[in-house]
Amino acid sequence: MSVLPVHHRTVTVRGHEIFYREAGPADAPVLLLLHGFPTSSHMFRDLLPRLADRYRLIAPDHLGFGRSAAPDAADFPYTFAGLAELTSAFTEALGLDRFALYIQDYGAPIGLRLALAHPERITAIVSQNGNAYEEGLGAEAWAPVLALIAERTPETEEPVRAIRSLDGIRWQYETGVPAEFRELLSPDAWHHDAALMSREGQDAVQLGLIADYGANFALYPAFQEYFRTSRVPLLAVWGEGDEVFVPAGAEAFRRDLPDAEIHLLPTGHFALETHAPRIASLIDDFLTRHVKGE
Template identity: 75%
Template sequence: MSTHQVHYRTTVVRGHEVFYREAGPADAPVLLLLHGFPSSSHMFRELIPRLAHRYRVIAPDHIGFGRSAAPSAAEFDYSFAELAAVTEEFTEQLGLDRFALYIQDYGAPIGLRLALARPERITAIVTQNGNAYEEGLGKEAWAPVFAYIADPHPGTAAPVREIRSLEGIKWQYTHGEPEPDLVSPDAYHHDAALMAREGQDEIQLALIGDYGSNIELYPAFQEYFRSSQVPLLAVWGGHDEIFVPEGALAFRRDLPKAGIHLLPAGHFALETHAGQVAALMDGFLARNLKP
C-alpha cells in the first residue's frame, strides 16, 4: 500500500465550502473520485491509499454531503446539473485539466455531465455501480423513487424518506454482501448521522425529485461513449439491487472494449473489496494513462 499520506482540505466554490481528500504525487495522472448517496468521500478511505503510489487522487464531498457545506434547499439549487457545475468549477480551481473519473451512484450522472461538457478532459472512466442505462435500474428499489418523481406529495415522500433512515442506509451497505458482518457499522452509522442533520430532508427530496433529469440524459451519455470510445472499466457489486448487473453489462453495447467485472458484493463494494477494486484499477489505468 502507498506511503503517501492523505490530506484533508477545503476550498470555496460559488461561496460554498467544498471538503476534499487528496493523496499522491502532485505531478502524477489525476483520478477524480465522485461518491454517491448517502455517502461522501469517506467511502474512498480504503481505496485512496492503495492508488496514491502512482496517481494524484482527489475525492470531494458534494454540496449537501459529508463535510462540505450543506446550505438549505432555499439557498441552493439541489439539482444534478448544479452539483456537476460546482464539481467542474472545483476541478478548475485545482487546475485539473485532464483526469480519470471514478463514479459511483450519484457520482455517475455528476461525472458524466462533466464528460458531456468537456469530453477532452476525461482520460478514462471507472464505474462502480454508477449507472448510465435504463436496464441498470433495479425495478423494486427504484419503484418508490419513480412514484415520488411522478407525483411528489407526503404519501409518496414517506417511502423515499425511509431510504435515508439508519435502517435504509444499513440495507444499502449490507444487502447483497455474502458476509455482511465484514461491513463496518462505522460506515453506515457515519452516513446516517450526516443524513440526520437539519435541512437534509428538503435537500435529499430535491435531489431525488430531480433524478429523472439523469435518466433523460442516458441517450446523451451513451452517445458520448460511442463517439469518444473513452477507456472504461466497470467494477460492479454483482449483487446490487439498486443498480443491477445489467447496467454494467450494457456498457459493452457502446464501448466494446470495456472491462467488466462483477464482484461478489453489493452496492458499496469498496467496503469489502477495496483491494480487488484497486488492483483492477491499477492495471486498467496503467494500460490507458500515460504518466
C-alpha cells in the same frame, strides 16, 4: 506498494466550502472520485492509500453531503445539473484540466455531465455501480423513487424518506453481500452516513435531489452517445449483488463501448467496503494501460 498519507482539505467554490480528500504526487495522473448517496468521500477511505503511490487522487464531498457546506435548499438549487456545475468549478479551482473519473451512484450522472460538457478533459472512466442505462435500475429498489419522480406529494415523499434512515442506509450496505464477506462490513460506515443525513435541512436537500433524478434518465441517450463517439476507456467494477443498480447496468456498457472491461464482484452497492484491495488492483492495471503519461 507504499502507503502514502491522505490529506483532508477544503476550497471555496462559488462561495461554498467544499471538503475533499487528496493523496498522491502532484504531478501524477489524476483520478477524480465522485461518491454517491447517502455517503461522501468517506467511502474512498480504504482505496486512496492503495493508489496514492502512482496517482493524484482527489475525492470531494458533494455540496450538501459529508463535510462540505450544506446551504439551505431555498438558497441553492439541489439538482444534478447544479451539482455537476459546482463540481466542474471545483476541478477548475484545483487546476485539473485532464483527469480520469471514478463514478459511483450519484457520482455517475454528475461525472458524466462533466464528460458531456468537457469530453477533452476525461482520460478514462471507472464505474463502480455507477449507472447510465435503464436496464441497470433495480425494479423493487426504484419503485418508490420513480413514484416520487412521477408526482411529488406528501404520500410519495414518505417512502423515500425511509431510504436515508439508519435502517435504509444499512440496507444499502448489507444487501447483496454474501455471508462470507459480511464481517468485512464496518458498522461505522452506515452510522457515519446516517449521522450526516440526519442534520437539519437534509430532508429538503435529499428529497429535492431524489425528485430530480428523472433529469438523469433524460440524459442517458446523451451519455451513451458520448461513449460511442469518444471511445473513452471504461472499467466497470460492480457489486453483482447490488439491488439498486443491478449488474445489467454494467454489462450494458459493452453495447456502446465494445472494449469496456467488466468485472462483477461478489458484493453489494458499496463494493469498496469488502473489496477495496481487488478494486485497487483492477484500477491500477487499467489506468497504467490507459492514462500513462497523462
